[in-house]
Amino acid sequence: MVVEDDENLRLAVRMELARAGLTVAEAGDIAGADEILAGGGFDCVVFDRMLPDGDAIDYVHRRRQEGWAVPVLFLTARDSIADLVAGFEHGGDDYLVKPFATAEMTARVMTLSRRAGSGRPSVLRHDDLVVDSARRQVRRDGVLLSLTAKEFAVLEHLMARPGVAVSRTDLIEHCWDSSTDPMSNVVDVVIRRLRAKLGEPEILHTVRGRGYRIGGDPQ
Structure with missing residues (x-):
């Protein structure tokens, strides 16, 4: 429309x-x-x-x-x-x-x-982490977290694929516009800020050579 x-x-x-x-x-x-x-x-x-x-x-x-x-x-x-x-x-x-x-x-x-049209549910959950896409809210262990729009977009994309490593290229394609340089460090900066805001125990992991993942054992 x-x-x-x-x-x-x-x-x-x-x-x-x-x-x-x-x-x-x-x-x-x-x-x-x-x-x-x-x-x-x-x-x-x-x-x-x-x-x-x-x-x-x-x-x-x-x-x-x-x-x-x-x-x-x-x-x-x-x-x-x-x-x-x-x-x-x-x-x-x-x-x-x-x-x-x-x-x-x-x-x-x-x-x-x-x-x-992806059929993604409006509320995504993994352990004590809840992402409400409709209200654009994130809670960890019941506590409301304050995220920027880009942090929310990255977390939402990862939460839709729990336990699966998502590449930096995939994150840039879905969470940034087409002018973003795939070799820039924008993803690393947002991931670092997300980790700090999500707190402990760590739930957002780096998978060497593959990207980032919500849940699973650290690698």
């Missing part, structure tokens, strides 16, 4: 997504989007942030608190770090700054749509 008040841009986005084989609904404001979304069945929603009846991040934040789990891509001309962080903290899954290449937008939507 595309929610954008600029009719020309909305049409361009809809046509590009349709060419990629997606069925696209559209709305020009939050109220119209809410009415259509009530029918369910969506794999991804593309929201312009500033709409005639409000900021879309407030709507998405409220819906996330209600348990709504459809992936969201924000489109916006607001490109400050604070704006990007706010988008993720209010429940966005991805963020694209205007002007943007429609091919990149389509690639991001396809990635989010595949994630939605």
Whole structure:
């Protein structure tokens, strides 16, 4: 679904997504989007942030608190770090700054749509670690942990494959955008921060030569 008040841009986005084989609904404001979304069945929603009846991040934040789990891509001309962080903290899954290449937008939507169609349960559990994807909350032994959007994405991806080593390449493909250098240390930095926040006993392990794994014996 595309929610954008600029009719020309909305049409361009809809046509590009349709060419990629997606069925696209559209709305020009939050109220119209809410009415259509009530029918369910969506794999991804593309929201312009500033709409005639409000900021879309407030709507998405409220819906996330209600348990709504459809992936969201924000489109916006607001490109400050604070704006990007706010988008993720209010429940966005991805963020694209205007002007943007429609091919990149389509690639991001396809990635989010595949994630939605994976059949992954909304609550993932392993021992005393619980990841609630709908509410974007993580608890260990009942204690609520404060994670960044990227830390949450990496942990969620690992928790969906308990006991399986996930490669750095796989993590970058699913948790970062296509411009990320696979040779950079971004994964190592997030893993290190996650380990510190998850605490003891250690549950996030490094598997030499293969990647990272939730659960199982350390190697």
